[in-house]
Amino acid sequence: MYIVQIASECAPVIKAGGLGDVVYGLSRELENQGNCVELILPKYDCMRYDHIWGLHDAYRDLWVPWYGGKVHCSVYCGWVHGRLCFFIEPHSEDNFFNRGCYYGCNDDNMRFAFFSKAALEFLLQSNKRPDIIHCHDWQTGLIPVMLFENYKYEMGLQRVCYTIHNFKHQGMGGKETLWATGLNNEPYYFTYDRLQDNFNPFALNFMKGGIVYANAVTTVSPHHAWEARCTEIGSGLGHTLHLHQDKFTGVLNGIDRDFWNPESDRYIPAHYSKENLEGKAETKKALRERLLLRDVDKPIVAYIGRLDAQKGVHLVHHAIYYALNNGAQFVLLGSATEPGINTHFQHEKAFLNENPDVHLELGFNEELSHLIYAGADMIIVPSNYEPCGLTQMIGLKYGTVPVVRAVGGLVNTVFDRDYDQTKPPEKRNGFVFEHSDEPAFESAMERAFKLWYNHPEEFRQLALQGMEYDYSWKDPGAEYLKIYDQIRHK
Numbered sequence: 001m002y003i004v005q006i007a008s009e010c011a012p013v014i015k016a017g018g019l020g021d022v023v024y025g026l027s028r029e030l031e032n033q034g035n036c037v038e039l040i041l042p043k044y045d046c047m048r049y050d051h052i053w054g055l056h057d058a059y060r061d062l063w064v065p066w067y068g069g070k071v072h073c074s075v076y077c078g079w080v081h082g083r084l085c086f087f088i089e090p091h092s093e094d095n096f097f098n099r100g101c102y103y104g105c106n107d108d109n110m111r112f113a114f115f116s117k118a119a120l121e122f123l124l125q126s127n128k129r130p131d132i133i134h135c136h137d138w139q140t141g142l143i144p145v146m147l148f149e150n151y152k153y154e155m156g157l158q159r160v161c162y163t164i165h166n167f168k169h170q171g172m173g174g175k176e177t178l179w180a181t182g183l184n185n186e187p188y189y190f191t192y193d194r195l196q197d198n199f200n201p202f203a204l205n206f207m208k209g210g211i212v213y214a215n216a217v218t219t220v221s222p223h224h225a226w227e228a229r230c231t232e233i234g235s236g237l238g239h240t241l242h243l244h245q246d247k248f249t250g251v252l253n254g255i256d257r258d259f260w261n262p263e264s265d266r267y268i269p270a271h272y273s274k275e276n277l278e279g280k281a282e283t284k285k286a287l288r289e290r291l292l293l294r295d296v297d298k299p300i301v302a303y304i305g306r307l308d309a310q311k312g313v314h315l316v317h318h319a320i321y322y323a324l325n326n327g328a329q330f331v332l333l334g335s336a337t338e339p340g341i342n343t344h345f346q347h348e349k350a351f352l353n354e355n356p357d358v359h360l361e362l363g364f365n366e367e368l369s370h371l372i373y374a375g376a377d378m379i380i381v382p383s384n385y386e387p388c389g390l391t392q393m394i395g396l397k398y399g400t401v402p403v404v405r406a407v408g409g410l411v412n413t414v415f416d417r418d419y420d421q422t423k424p425p426e427k428r429n430g431f432v433f434e435h436s437d438e439p440a441f442e443s444a445m446e447r448a449f450k451l452w453y454n455h456p457e458e459f460r461q462l463a464l465q466g467m468e469y470d471y472s473w474k475d476p477g478a479e480y481l482k483i484y485d486q487i488r489h490k
């Protein structure tokens with residue numbers, strides 16, 4: 001099959017979070033399973049050019065219709081760790097992708113509406129006719145809309161799979177989006193069964209457009225698919241998902257098995273496997289040396305992730321002091337986009353600076369994240385909501401026991417050692433708590449600490465059981481192929 005992925009991120013060249021990992025990992029797996037995959041991405045000024053091999057201009061004269069005129073674009077082509085990627089660069093005064101950031105501009109909706117339009121024009125003008133277009137999140141929600149309404153006669157039979165990684169950010173526009181992209185017809189699109197936002201009658205909702213028009217819609221775990229449809233976690237799109245439930249499913253994300261592998265990880269000083277865990281102890285020592293933590297007989301608890309309300313930052317903050325007061329060390333690697341949260345953790349870092357049992361690293365650091373995943377004993381994921389979550393899956397792969405809240409993909413991947421009803425004891429792999437409050441979190445942490453201190457052999461066994469799980473892209477890749485196949489033959 002010939003598949004084109006269109007997205008705003010692809011790790012490691014453009015990565016703000018899990019979306020980048022997923023776009024890269026899935027593409028690679030689809031190729032491994034015998035398909036032809038290409039990616040279309042924006043050409044940001046701030047992306048990691050050092051991860052692109054052989055970048056050259058592939059298509060110089062792409063003219064993209066925009067607001068009744070045309071914007072001149074160049075398309076560059078290069079390989080990102082083996083994946084063939086096309087990067088679109090518009091030459092206009094808007095400077096859409098030369099902002100020194102991926103997201104966070106006032107005109108984000110227009111930036112990505114333009115990208116969506118340009119990606120379709122690129123396919124059209126360069127005569128690319130993939131069997132499947134797979135697009136991701138609100139940034140590309142208008143692609144299925146435009147494909148069906150404006151391009152289907154010129155393009156032929158492309159089917160679209162649309163994957164939602166986070167319902168919180170849906171992409172809102174107004175009538176100017178319609179004029180800019182050439183969709184025009186305001187009364188037609190501003191209707192409840194098309195693009196009109198379910199709560200704001202004056203707004204167009206890009207993500208809703210994606211759901212209504214795509215041939216298949218997925219989100220990133222089965223449990224999150226249920227949550228999005230049936231609870232407030234769908235952020236207002238529950239009813240739309242309900243109406244389109246026949247084409248909506250949850251497919252669990254995977255993690256890249258070469259990139260995240262303690263047997264070959266180039267960022268850790270000693271390799272290890274479930275047959276021989278010695279390297280993990282050595283890595284723990286190296287982590288302590290790197291972060292200037294004292295070398296004592298204590299477990300290391302880690303948090304790696306964005307610091308924002310979604311991730312349960314109040315519990316992350318609480319975890320630092322709970323760990324310190326209960327005989328553990330704590331390591332945090334995270335970056336905050338909200339100034340309030342950032343300031344809070346900056347203060348916390350200054351306050352704890354002299355404490356030899358804690359290290360807070362504020363910022364994004366891929367290499368350090370590997371060392372922490374491998375060197376820590378436990379990893380916490382106390383999210384308010386978590387569509388899939390990669391950190392717990394990476395933790396499991398590195399024999400680092402997850403302590404997680406029972407939401408979204410965490411429900412599909414972590415099974416409580418003491419209370420899980422779905423798995424036999426030898427298949428359980430972590431600690432789970434239900435409510436987003438301190439007592440619930442502490443009860444799970446307490447069980448983890450007690451096991452580490454009082455029954456180290458059993459703790460080790462739990463870590464090994466986690467390492468047994470295969471959360472690679474193999475199964476999810478096959479599942480996506482099944483979905484592609486179904487929509488091709490409808």
Ligand code: ADP
Binds near residue numbers: 306335364366391392
């Ligand atoms: P989300 O997509 O909501 O940010 P996920 O758990 O799905 O969360 O994916 C997070 C990914 O980003 C993981 O690969 C994690 O290791 C990585 N990550 C998050 N924060 C950082 C950071 N500060 N430094 C390095 N890697 C990070």
